[in-house]
Amino acid sequence: MLLCIMMKSDIIIIGGGAAGLFAAAMAATKGISVTLLEKNGRCGRKIALTGKGRCNLTNTKPWEEFQHHVHPKNIFFKNAFFSMDNIKVMEFFESMGLPLVVERGDRVFPKSMRAQDVTDTLVSWMESRGVDIITDCEVEEIIKEAGSGIFTVMADGSPVASSKNVIVATGGLSYPVTGSTGDGYRFAKSFGHKIVECFPSLTALVPAGYSEQYHGISLKNVEATLLINNQPVQTEFGDIDFTNGGMEGPIGFKISRKAVQNLRNGQKVSVLLDLKPAVSLKQLADRIQREMAALSAGQRDELEKNQERGVARHLLPKLMPKALVEPFVSSCRTNSGSSKRGLTIENLPHLLKEWRFEIRSNVGYERCVVTAGGVSLQEISKKSMESKLVQGLYFVGEVLDLDGDTGGYNLQIAFSTAALAVESICRGL
Numbered sequence: 001m002l003l004c005i006m007m008k009s010d011i012i013i014i015g016g017g018a019a020g021l022f023a024a025a026m027a028a029t030k031g032i033s034v035t036l037l038e039k040n041g042r043c044g045r046k047i048a049l050t051g052k053g054r055c056n057l058t059n060t061k062p063w064e065e066f067q068h069h070v071h072p073k074n075i076f077f078k079n080a081f082f083s084m085d086n087i088k089v090m091e092f093f094e095s096m097g098l099p100l101v102v103e104r105g106d107r108v109f110p111k112s113m114r115a116q117d118v119t120d121t122l123v124s125w126m127e128s129r130g131v132d133i134i135t136d137c138e139v140e141e142i143i144k145e146a147g148s149g150i151f152t153v154m155a156d157g158s159p160v161a162s163s164k165n166v167i168v169a170t171g172g173l174s175y176p177v178t179g180s181t182g183d184g185y186r187f188a189k190s191f192g193h194k195i196v197e198c199f200p201s202l203t204a205l206v207p208a209g210y211s212e213q214y215h216g217i218s219l220k221n222v223e224a225t226l227l228i229n230n231q232p233v234q235t236e237f238g239d240i241d242f243t244n245g246g247m248e249g250p251i252g253f254k255i256s257r258k259a260v261q262n263l264r265n266g267q268k269v270s271v272l273l274d275l276k277p278a279v280s281l282k283q284l285a286d287r288i289q290r291e292m293a294a295l296s297a298g299q300r301d302e303l304e305k306n307q308e309r310g311v312a313r314h315l316l317p318k319l320m321p322k323a324l325v326e327p328f329v330s331s332c333r334t335n336s337g338s339s340k341r342g343l344t345i346e347n348l349p350h351l352l353k354e355w356r357f358e359i360r361s362n363v364g365y366e367r368c369v370v371t372a373g374g375v376s377l378q379e380i381s382k383k384s385m386e387s388k389l390v391q392g393l394y395f396v397g398e399v400l401d402l403d404g405d406t407g408g409y410n411l412q413i414a415f416s417t418a419a420l421a422v423e424s425i426c427r428g429l
């Protein structure tokens, strides 16, 4: 239920996700009055899903490395990063009573490994400092009165809050069930802002002929090369998962941004998987010869009679996870991509190092991790996150045309942009 009285405060924050909660916690720390409006019955629904329920809340890499994980314009993000960098974010959470740990890949998690603890920590910090959190409040419109410069925020047809400063932290379009349905773009447009075309990023890529045979297979330490119109544009080493959505997991996600962008532009998108990146073609051919020499006479006989069946039965299980054998053989047989070579002993090293997938489509907003595109950075001050068109209006987090790779970069973008907005509002109070 909405409050009947209109809240007046130094800052109104719209959206109780990562960016909105962090902004409110920062403001509360500085002792300024805040009203936080969240459309769901509780804050931080998306945070609960992050990092597979563990919340990878930042990454300890220094800016020199960190910047390469921020798109499309990391230079825009630099000021925000340095106003609240990854180390300061960690210190802030620990000072609020949330111990953290750093894992492989410099990824930071709560020690409890519970994403919910991140939200609970922020919310209890804010509550103990008197932040007004109004849930079940879906903001419909933001109105700015010309003379006074005061914003009135409308929900359910009535004014709910007013202030000289509004921070829009409504997120993007990914995982709409969490409340992120792109409302911030509408608010931005109503004030004349341009929206850079949005598309799903960090999402599963769906190869042609993708079938249930693949579901549930995970490969470790492989290399994926993204080809656009047959030209290699990006190579990533690591783990890949085949799920009921498509190819995803760490390196699947890493190549997905460019892949989706190019699919949308009608380009030919393919992925080459190298299942044995640690060895050369020659070394792999030698290994296969050694495996053949170790076969029994009967197995060698079968291999000679029917190479495809013999390779599938006696060699592939020694070279890849058993679950992968069937889809690998079918892919070679159905002539998709490199399979034109056919599954023979001679071709096997090539096939293992260049397993080709033609990408037909991608999984959409319903299951992507982040939205690329958003409120154009050209009309936002990188020094304050304030709109260059409307004084007192700020945009932070995923609603902006800023997104990161997997590894804690997106939450750091949310935290840093939120902190910078609050800092610059405080300077003007």
Ligand SMILES: Cc1cc2nc3c(=O)[nH]c(=O)nc-3n(C[C@H](O)[C@H](O)[C@H](O)COP(=O)(O)OP(=O)(O)OC[C@H]3O[C@@H](n4cnc5c(N)ncnc54)[C@H](O)[C@@H]3O)c2cc1C
Pocket (backbone or CB within 6 Å): 014, 015, 016, 017, 018, 019, 020, 037, 038, 039, 040, 043, 044, 045, 046, 047, 049, 050, 051, 052, 055, 056, 057, 058, 137, 138, 139, 140, 169, 170, 171, 172, 174, 175, 178, 179, 180, 181, 182, 183, 184, 368, 369, 370, 396, 397, 398, 399, 407, 408, 409, 410, 411, 412, 414
């Ligand atoms: C499954 C999944 C896992 C992820 N894992 C990680 C991870 O481990 N590490 C990482 O860095 N990033 C991760 N991300 C990305 C990260 O969660 C987001 O980039 C980040 O949450 C964006 O924060 P935000 O506050 O800008 O938006 P959101 O978190 O989307 O929050 C927006 C909030 O605004 C509210 N809202 C929207 N419209 C209105 C309105 N009209 N009125 C009132 N309230 C409104 C929404 O209900 C929501 O609570 C993951 C994302 C997903 C989907």
